[in-house]
Amino acid sequence: MGLSTYSSKFPKRWKLFIVLVGILLIVSQIYYIFTTPSKQESIPLDVERSHTSNQPMGGDKLPKVHDPIIKTPPRHSILTGFGGFKSKLPQLQHDFSPEPVVYTKLRESRRNAIKKSFLHGWTGYKTYAMGHDELKPLSNKPKTTFGGWGATMVDSLSTLVIMDLTDEFLNVMPRISKINFRVDQDISVFESIIRYLGGFISAFELGERKQDMLIQKAEKLAQELLPAFDTPSGFPYHLWNPAKNTSTNQETLFAEVGTFQLEFMMLSQLTGNTIYGEKAQQVTDFLDSMGYEQGVYIKGLYPTALDTHKGRFKDDPSNWILAISTFGAMGDSTFEYFLKEYLLMDGSVPQYGRMYTESINAMKKHMLRQVPGYDLLLLPPFDTQHMNHRNSMDHLTCFVPGMLAMGAVTFNQPEDMIIAKGILETCVFMYRTTETGLSPENWALGKTEEYNPVTYNKTKSELEKLRNWWYDDELVNPLILEKTERESQNELPVHKKKDETRVVTEYSTNYKLPPVKKRPESLYFDDKRYLLRPETVESLFILYRMTGDQKYQEYGWEIYESIEKWCKTKSAYASVRNVERTPGEEDEETEGFNQIDSMETFLFAETFKYLYLLFSPPEILSLDKFIFNTEAHPFVRKHWNWDKILKKDDV
Ligand SMILES: *[C@@H]1O[C@H](CO)[C@@H](O)[C@H](O)[C@H]1NC(C)=O
Numbered sequence: 001m002g003l004s005t006y007s008s009k010f011p012k013r014w015k016l017f018i019v020l021v022g023i024l025l026i027v028s029q030i031y032y033i034f035t036t037p038s039k040q041e042s043i044p045l046d047v048e049r050s051h052t053s054n055q056p057m058g059g060d061k062l063p064k065v066h067d068p069i070i071k072t073p074p075r076h077s078i079l080t081g082f083g084g085f086k087s088k089l090p091q092l093q094h095d096f097s098p099e100p101v102v103y104t105k106l107r108e109s110r111r112n113a114i115k116k117s118f119l120h121g122w123t124g125y126k127t128y129a130m131g132h133d134e135l136k137p138l139s140n141k142p143k144t145t146f147g148g149w150g151a152t153m154v155d156s157l158s159t160l161v162i163m164d165l166t167d168e169f170l171n172v173m174p175r176i177s178k179i180n181f182r183v184d185q186d187i188s189v190f191e192s193i194i195r196y197l198g199g200f201i202s203a204f205e206l207g208e209r210k211q212d213m214l215i216q217k218a219e220k221l222a223q224e225l226l227p228a229f230d231t232p233s234g235f236p237y238h239l240w241n242p243a244k245n246t247s248t249n250q251e252t253l254f255a256e257v258g259t260f261q262l263e264f265m266m267l268s269q270l271t272g273n274t275i276y277g278e279k280a281q282q283v284t285d286f287l288d289s290m291g292y293e294q295g296v297y298i299k300g301l302y303p304t305a306l307d308t309h310k311g312r313f314k315d316d317p318s319n320w321i322l323a324i325s326t327f328g329a330m331g332d333s334t335f336e337y338f339l340k341e342y343l344l345m346d347g348s349v350p351q352y353g354r355m356y357t358e359s360i361n362a363m364k365k366h367m368l369r370q371v372p373g374y375d376l377l378l379l380p381p382f383d384t385q386h387m388n389h390r391n392s393m394d395h396l397t398c399f400v401p402g403m404l405a406m407g408a409v410t411f412n413q414p415e416d417m418i419i420a421k422g423i424l425e426t427c428v429f430m431y432r433t434t435e436t437g438l439s440p441e442n443w444a445l446g447k448t449e450e451y452n453p454v455t456y457n458k459t460k461s462e463l464e465k466l467r468n469w470w471y472d473d474e475l476v477n478p479l480i481l482e483k484t485e486r487e488s489q490n491e492l493p494v495h496k497k498k499d500e501t502r503v504v505t506e507y508s509t510n511y512k513l514p515p516v517k518k519r520p521e522s523l524y525f526d527d528k529r530y531l532l533r534p535e536t537v538e539s540l541f542i543l544y545r546m547t548g549d550q551k552y553q554e555y556g557w558e559i560y561e562s563i564e565k566w567c568k569t570k571s572a573y574a575s576v577r578n579v580e581r582t583p584g585e586e587d588e589e590t591e592g593f594n595q596i597d598s599m600e601t602f603l604f605a606e607t608f609k610y611l612y613l614l615f616s617p618p619e620i621l622s623l624d625k626f627i628f629n630t631e632a633h634p635f636v637r638k639h640w641n642w643d644k645i646l647k648k649d650d651v
């Protein structure tokens with residue numbers, strides 16, 4: 001088990017330089033202390049350092065969260081990927097031009113605000129629920145949801161490092177070292193892998209591999225979960241009881257059999273134990289081989305419900321729900337992992353890329369819907385057996401724009417970028433169109449039509465104009481008309497030189513988003529809750545990093561402000577009961593009148609992290625150096641010798 005550490009060899013003149021910079025810093029600090037009249041307080045990093053019991057912290061008074069101080073990490077830090085890795089794949093990130101100072105100020109002040117919000121929630125969790133899975137943000141009681149191993153604590157680790165809260169990070173290490181995974185409870189294999197295992201692995205890497213305990217914990221947990229993969233098909237069980245060494249249920253979901261591969265590949269790489277990578281490959285190969293006899297009706301569009309013993313998708317004709325394929329709940333992240341496995345391996349395993357593009361091309365052909373008169377695209381579930389689509393879409397589906405955008409560049413499929421933007425407009429629309437500025441959990445659109453690249457994002461009158469010129473002798477081809485209009489307005493000639501097309505990043509300090517369009521008549525909300533979900537801000541972060549279009553930052557800022565306004569509680573953040581409900585209705589005076597006593601761990605792992613990164617300098621956690629697991633835990637992208645595992649034909 002070779003756990004390497006990064007060496008820190010500096011040339012001599014650098015040493016001299018560092019000493020000089022150090023002296024300069026000390027002198028400026030002394031100057032600062034003597035010239036600043038008011039007190040300069042630092043963040044209260046270790047309010048609860050003395051507590052080691054697993055009891056809730058209690059107490060009425062929450063420690064005050066002060067304005068955090070943000071330092072930009074040096075170029076050669078872990079957060080910038082040490083500058084070392086150079087991918088063989090196409091570059092994902094936009095080439096950002098240098099920022100003007102006024103814009104940097106605005107961006108940093110927003111980043112600061114988001115960090116402060118994270119600290120507000122974290123402080124509440126530490127005060128009332130430290131070491132438990134979740135804090136209930138209204139009653140300030142702890143809640144056990146994921147084995148009682150401290151899900152919020154572990155899921156927050158990578159964000160703590162990214163937000164430069166090193167003391168907080170170090171303070172939780174003793175608690176983490178005491179977690180015992182062998183509990184007599186039914187544990188979700190999927191959730192344990194994405195939240196805990198992903199959390200440990202990412203924290204180990206971001207902590208510059210200094211905390212060996214983290215990788216040992218990761219392996220301990222993986223050892224407890226490995227028996228759950230000993231099924232006739234190799235597909236892991238949905239629930240697993242580590243103490244009893246059994247599962248009570250042989251059914252599972254598509255999302256759950258394809259969302260452990262990144263974590264298991266990473267674990268094999270970091271520990272040298274190939275068993276995890278072998279399991280990952282075994283399941284991927286089986287998925288790849290599945291056909292009609294296993295309930296697959298359309299290549300790449302896997303249905304949702306699976307039987308781990310029979311190794312087959314369920315499609316009982318009496319239950320037409322079962323052959324449904326979806327990029328929302330129960331399907332989602334397996335498609336995401338095909339692409340991310342390909343990126344993690346830097347394209348060295350073509351199989352992952354092929355499986356991804358097969359699925360995406362089938363999705364575009366069968367599932368995608370457009371909304372006449374709007375640029376909105378809907379991605380609803382699709383019944384692969386009866387070939388018909390549903391009308392609804394989950395907020396969970398909103399990770400798709402980020403995935404499609406990365407896939408568009410990786411596989412040179414420019415149309416996927418257009419689709420990514422269209423789906424993202426839909427997700428953002430669901431926030432902007434409600435009174436609270438928060439998105440419902442689920443929405444439906446009755447009137448849609450099949451996505452068609454020829455007519456997509458064109459209004460009825462535009463379409464008429466494009467078609468009818470042919471029949472009217474007075475009219476000319478609209479393309480010619482457009483060209484001459486442009487030339488008469490002295491705009492850029494149609495044939496630009498190559499480098500003129502290079503996008504210069506726009507940095508505005510008073511960017512104005514267009515007003516939100518009227519709702520399509522057939523739009524309605526099934527489930528009006530907002531559960532602090534991250535998927536839309538995740539896609540905003542990725543699209544911003546890939547296009548440099550400031551619109552995405554502004555959308556993200558609006559969402560952040562709505563979270564602050566509607567979700568914040570005295571101790572932390574709560575889910576919202578009804579995104580359409582506003583003050584003025586009954587109960588207005590009651591505190592938390594529109595809130596649910598629930599704060600899932602992904603608020604810390606994902607929502608605040610992606611918002612924070614949306615306003616961080618683009619070289620921090622570059623998409624070209626890191627991939628994020630489905631719980632937003634970053635893994636360092638690098639190529640390593642995967643052949644060893646792939647050559648094992650007998651697995
Ligand atoms: C768990 O059960 C399997 C058989 O179902 C057995 O092979 C294995 O040894 C058991 N593991 C433990 C730790 O008891």
Ligand SMILES: *[C@@H]1O[C@H](CO)[C@@H](O)[C@H](O)[C@H]1NC(C)=O
Nearest residue numbers: 375376418421422423425457
């Ligand atoms: C739709 O078309 C309009 C007008 O050409 C354009 O501004 C907008 O960006 C397009 N929407 C998307 C999602 O591409």
